[in-house]
Amino acid sequence: MGFVNQNIKPLNTKVNSKGNIEISGCDLVELAEKYSTPLYVMDRVTLEKMANDYKQAFSNYKNTRMMYASKALMTSAIASIFYKLGFGFDVVSLGEMYILKNAGIDLSHATFNGNNKGCDELEYAVLNNIARVSVDNFYELELLDNIAKKMNKVQKILLRITPGIECHTHEYIQTGQLDSKFGFDLHMIDEAIDLIQKQYKNLDLKGLHAHVGSQIFETKIFEDEIEVLLKEIRRIKDKFNIELNEVNIGGGLGITYVESDAPPNVYEVAEITIKAIEKYCALYELSEPVLYIEPGRSLVATAGVTLYTIGASKNIEGIRKYISVDGGMADNPRPSMYCAEYYAEIVNKKEGYNPEKVTVAGKFCESGDILIKDIELNSPKAGDTLCLYATGAYCYSMSSNYNGVLKPAMVLINEGKSDIIVRRQTLQQLVENDVVL
Numbered sequence: 512m513g514f515v516n517q518n519i520k521p522l523n524t525k526v527n528s529k530g531n532i533e534i535s536g537c538d539l540v541e542l543a544e545k546y547s548t549p550l551y552v553m554d555r556v557t558l559e560k561m562a563n564d565y566k567q568a569f570s571n572y573k574n575t576r577m578m579y580a581s582k583a584l585m586t587s588a589i590a591s592i593f594y595k596l597g598f599g600f601d602v603v604s605l606g607e608m609y610i611l612k613n614a615g616i617d618l619s620h621a622t623f624n625g626n627n628k629g630c631d632e633l634e635y636a637v638l639n640n641i642a643r644v645s646v647d648n649f650y651e652l653e654l655l656d657n658i659a660k661k662m663n664k665v666q667k668i669l670l671r672i673t674p675g676i677e678c679h680t681h682e683y684i685q686t687g688q689l690d691s692k693f694g695f696d697l698h699m700i701d702e703a704i705d706l707i708q709k710q711y712k713n714l715d716l717k718g719l720h721a722h723v724g725s726q727i728f729e730t731k732i733f734e735d736e737i738e739v740l741l742k743e744i745r746r747i748k749d750k751f752n753i754e755l756n757e758v759n760i761g762g763g764l765g766i767t768y769v770e771s772d773a774p775p776n777v778y779e780v781a782e783i784t785i786k787a788i789e790k791y792c793a794l795y796e797l798s799e800p801v802l803y804i805e806p807g808r809s810l811v812a813t814a815g816v817t818l819y820t821i822g823a824s825k826n827i828e829g830i831r832k833y834i835s836v837d838g839g840m841a842d843n844p845r846p847s848m849y850c851a852e853y854y855a856e857i858v859n860k861k862e863g864y865n866p867e868k869v870t871v872a873g874k875f876c877e878s879g880d881i882l883i884k885d886i887e888l889n890s891p892k893a894g895d896t897l898c899l900y901a902t903g904a905y906c907y908s909m910s911s912n913y914n915g916v917l918k919p920a921m922v923l924i925n926e927g928k929s930d931i932i933v934r935r936q937t938l939q940q941l942v943e944n945d946v947v948l
């Protein structure tokens with residue numbers, strides 16, 4: 512048992528006396544029967560353990576602000592849990608801001624990110640006193656200044672920069688490299704600051720923001736990122752005579768989806784981050800800034816699993832056996848989108864072990880709708896419950912109604928109790944915006 516993000520399964524996952532897998536005292540077969548499948552299951556104990564580890568790991572640097580990256584998984588209940596744990600939020604849309612408000616959380620606890628924020632979104636953010644807007648480009652600088660001026664407000668901002676750092680993760684989840692749609696390139700920063708100082712009087716620049724990518728396994732990346740950010744802050748101080756004292760380093764810590772994944776733990780990341788801040792603040796003679804971190808995946812992924820029921824199968828002699836489940840790319844687009852890998856187990860029948868190599872296919876009308884290619888499962892049969900691990904991040908939040916399926920329910924489990932936190936969509940909801948001619 513390592514740290515949460517180094518495990519594939521939630522804490523307290525075991526085979527119970529009935530021979531079924533249970534998590535946190537909840538039998539997964541019973542959950543599937545009670546709530547039906549596909550079903551997202553979030554384990555509160557695992558989620559809170561990871562959140563508390565983050566807090567503990569960064570407690571040596573007093574000026575740290577934890578901002579949960581809502582894009583990983585945003586529901587009112589999940590937002591409330593993080594809020595109670597002392598987290599703020601990284602939000603990227605009107606919808607995410609609205610969910611926060613729905614959970615009774617003020618936007619003064621949130622940073623607004625994104626490369627093409629809409630006018631309506633920025634207006635909502637400013638009106639509701641968002642703590643920071645991380646401005647991504649020149650277009651947004653002008654738009655936001657106009658909005659703040661109309662409301663007679665001064666909006667606190669960060670500048671999102673592209674630090675020019677490449678990390679070894681999937682191309683689609685890299686964001687810090689030069690050829691990226693996000694942020695100001697380093698050579699654009701001076702022009703942006705010039706405009707803020709001379710023209711955009713309703714913007715108050717507090718610091719710099721970067722995010723180098725997601726599912727990161729190399730701690731060194733965070734050191735490099737801090738070096739770039741603090742070097743820029745020094746340069747800005749010399750040129751413009753202002754000392755920015757906030758740095759937001761984004762999120763990105765990876766998790767173990769399959770055995771070969773080897774992410775660092777959060778204490779290692781915190782140590783290298785804090786040491787880098789101390790080192791570069793000393794080198795560039797800067798006072799230590801407020802540090803914002805925005806983890807998403809590593810906070811929620813391992814706490815979540817998805818339960819499916821196995822249905823049809825197809826055996827192509829000598830080639831492959833497909834077993835199909837009652838969900839797939841609509842509830843988890845990650846494998847078809849960027850070849851993400853997952854581990855799964857049959858939840859029932861844990862007594863004997865008769866491994867069979869199969870490919871787990873979704874039910875959607877795309878050949879690419881494969882959840883797991885080649886995995887050994889315990890004699891999978893129609894009617895068995897399959898548990899796909901580490902689906903807490905970027906699954907529900909990326910889900911769709913493709914093929915007209917209803918989005919699954921989500922339950923929160925906690926020491927033997929289960930509560931619905933997202934109801935299963937209904938057919939009525941599926942057509943509620945449809946206009947019949």
Ligand SMILES: Cc1ncc(COP(=O)(O)O)c(C=O)c1O
Pocket residue numbers: 580582583601624686721722724725726761762763764805806807808809
């Ligand atoms: C700006 C920003 N912050 C934080 C995150 C969260 O990253 P992760 O879920 O990898 O921790 C992302 C993810 O894409 C991001 O773009």
